[in-house]
Amino acid sequence: MAEALRGLKRTNMCGELNQEFVGKEVVLMGWVQKRRDLGGLIFADLRDRTGIVQVVFGEEINSEAFKKAEAIRSEYVIAVVGEVVLRESPNPNIPTGYIEVKGKELKILSESETPPIYIKENLDAAEAIRLKYRYLDLRRPDIQRNIMIRHKAAKVVRDFMDENGFLEIETPMLTKSTPEGARDYLVPSRNFPGKFYALPQSPQIFKQLLMVSGFDRYFQIVRCFRDEDLRANRQPEFTQIDIEMSFVDMDDVIELNERLIQRLFKEVLNVDVERPFKRITFKEAMEKYGSDKPDIRFGLELMDVSGAVKDSNFKVFKDTIANGGTVRGINAKGCAEFSRKEIDKLEELVKTYGAKGLAWIALKEGEIKSPIAKFLSEDELNAIKDAMSAEVGDLLLIVADKPKTVFASLGALRLELGRKLNLIGPDNKDYKFLWVTEFPLLEYDEEEGRYVAMHHPFTSPMDEDVDLLETQPDKVRAKAYDMVLNGEEIGGGSIRIHDTKLQERMFKVLGFTMERAYERFGFLMEAFKFGPPPHGGLAFGFDRLVMFLTGTDNIKDVIAFPKNQNAACPMTNAPSTVDEKQLDELGIEIIERE
């Protein structure tokens, strides 16, 4: 039944037709969105990636086309030759609503069974079925729009980087397994049975080597891989905008990347992003927002009441401070009337972050309600109110614990309050960028019993802190910076160590024997013997950026063929079994488990 094109050429896209085309003959090709029969006429909404236009067939218009049109159904692919005319009853809701195409010739290019999912915007179908029939899901105009925005975003990035003297250089996908970081995807080698390549978690080492090579300014929009248990909005393969530059300080990297983001938001969304972005240190971010990726679209900042309660008779506060802990809180302005149930829910939340409880003080008109008020003197209560700028009508929410727990729980509480109080609208087009700087270089990993690099082992310590590396490793700040947008880290980077001696000290602090460090990173350290330039860079999570640009909160909506939560593809059935022979060639076998 499928007819061939036989030289017929499309002249126009559906979505571009309007009153200006009236009287013109056009050739359109696309999918039938729906067919309606009305008063001896057949109406078909014809869809291509630009939009929908109405085509009408009738005995009077063209008898042959009309007869053929009786066969068409939703999702049939057709070619129509016809004349653009004004519609008798316009539909002002769609761009092409003032015109229609009188079908003089019709070819049915291919037929369609009834699709298992509807092809329409904001479809509410189960994810499993959407992924299985992804090629149909991708026909939905909203997903198509996302993919087009993704294309445009990549184009804007490449244009900008090219204009600024950056070379896009491809780095290997079949590379070497590295011990730091997440779990690698491995690829067995056939030439060297028992040995494996790893897919890159990022091109970190290669981009640094490119700086050693003198390429000066490198970027790449590049696929990266992490074999981790998938949380929401994580994919086993994801895309990074990877950037590195030589002979620069932190300010140079920051300036360039702000301009990149400014350009991106302007060209894709026509949004003006102001520069320079706000910068705050890691310390300040934790103290004010309880997060190293604060959402600064709203206030509700954390406040320190340790000073106010350090001599309190309330044992919880007093002991916490005596043991090196801290007492901090959030003033939920105007929330004194929260119900007990609402407050209990907030307490549950902070407990999931390790807090032992949530102390609260509701400053109602004429009375104070608080389970802890009885432990506090009038002076202490006033001191707390002062420290938290409290007024009648406010609800003070306080956590006392180790700093880490206080920050984590209050940071989460702050976000929850922001949502609960509608401080961030659902369609908030307010883009609040900021840089978080002066991250700790190292964090102590309880499980491994050693320090680990907070970013990666090539991050440079701040000049003023280098001397503390061996003596007070936890005090050393890094030349690292994260770009944060509305509470999400969208990019991060650092100035790198470019001194072999310092790099060796770093590995020592990380508990690597020099032998192991050389085994794993020897080529980078070796390269550093031959004149490495000062260099630094940054990487953006491209998928996440595109999520912002498209306004979706689901990473699967910005990737053409995403994997599900098990890192599987319901459409292709990957991963799948392979022939015994293939494994044998690779020198591996499957472990038989009971």
Next chain:
Amino acid sequence: MAEALRGLKRTNMCGELNQEFVGKEVVLMGWVQKRRDLGGLIFADLRDRTGIVQVVFGEEINSEAFKKAEAIRSEYVIAVVGEVVLRESPNPNIPTGYIEVKGKELKILSESETPPIYIKENLDAAEAIRLKYRYLDLRRPDIQRNIMIRHKAAKVVRDFMDENGFLEIETPMLTKSTPEGARDYLVPSRNFPGKFYALPQSPQIFKQLLMVSGFDRYFQIVRCFRDEDLRANRQPEFTQIDIEMSFVDMDDVIELNERLIQRLFKEVLNVDVERPFKRITFKEAMEKYGSDKPDIRFGLELMDVSGAVKDSNFKVFKDTIANGGTVRGINAKGCAEFSRKEIDKLEELVKTYGAKGLAWIALKEGEIKSPIAKFLSEDELNAIKDAMSAEVGDLLLIVADKPKTVFASLGALRLELGRKLNLIGPDNKDYKFLWVTEFPLLEYDEEEGRYVAMHHPFTSPMDEDVDLLETQPDKVRAKAYDMVLNGEEIGGGSIRIHDTKLQERMFKVLGFTMERAYERFGFLMEAFKFGPPPHGGLAFGFDRLVMFLTGTDNIKDVIAFPKNQNAACPMTNAPSTVDEKQLDELGIEIIERE
């Protein structure tokens, strides 16, 4: 010893300085190419990716900088503040040769040991050492230039495709193993122990699904993988410009890709490529050039002498023709004086392609020399001469065999003669593009005892040949086309089957049970039930294209971090051993072999 930048900003690149900058103060940063001491002055050639400029330090210029300059050695990284002045003795061989920079301030940013390879153009070092120290090899100006051209080529392609309405859409790297084609690289799955992803040999199926999804015009510059034994100029991972478009015939694909290539050669090399390209059928290509990727920069076409010798008494010719073979030859114009030894070498060559021998006739002034002349009548000899447009001074080289053998051996002989007679200069800037069309859809695979797809199983047969699919499969021509440049296939593609029924017939001819076809490609055939548009596309080997654009004949010269012939990387030592724990998590183990 390494000094920090501490806010010092580079103002210029080395290579851009010339007389116009005289009198200006500049800040340069780069590598010391070499240092010379002369008459109380220290001269340093400073190199960055743009070129080299001479810097001079002296007691009179700046005493402190001069003292520091005594420490600098080749490949040290330095920053220099200085004034651009005219040189006393200009060097007209380099662009910056008329000026030099008087060094007023010097920072040694990092030191270098003596590099194991020289940093200079056209280095003649062993490949193993160059790959081990790739980061130094990449400092060589010629390799840097190649990588810059690669960047530019990719940029031009993306600009062009974007202007023509193509969307760059990323397809998965972790995908499904497919049985047709080359050997897959496999990636064990942790979530499904015993199952594997495959790295894509090409995004073929995904790009077709994107057409089913209505994206209309797709492209991607994308990494592909083949685990094959590496011949020269093959890499296990390589890059493809992948293109697919809907609602098109072969002519549309051809037109677009010619314009792409035209733009690429114009913008990168300033070479005007004429359009439309010549097109010849597979049959004509074989008959004229003995190759499906003919180098048409020179003549020496194959000629059919079967007619002239079909009744010959020379048994070899006669029997060959009687058995369905063919007798063809090349007229090596003006080569009658080739020595016996030279002719023997040519015979050796054709024998490696399966020919049993090489018959030759040297038409010398006044005499004919030929080991076969005695078997031929005067008439036959004249008929051969006529068929080959032979004149005195020519050497006629003839092979009699099965057509396949004749074409393969004469095709190789033709190329060898082209080189031997200097018909292609070593720096030949003559770019002869052509399309080869009407390929056979199928070839019979003796080893597998079945037909296999010459391109891939989704290639559409030509409309006029569809009916022969089951009856005379070897007669069916495909809607396939290759773009050939100077004897190399640089791209190839086809119009695809977009009809499930026809696709099923195709798989049947390929000897797939429907069960196996569905198991492997079911999702594509399933997708085709829901309105696939007519579509087709093409893929270019990007590495190979860049080889043409850079004028190199070594693929490793256009890839930043290539693998060696064993698919290993001497720099990182990939592939490498991994921890037992990693394998255990994946449910695989290494086969212990004696």
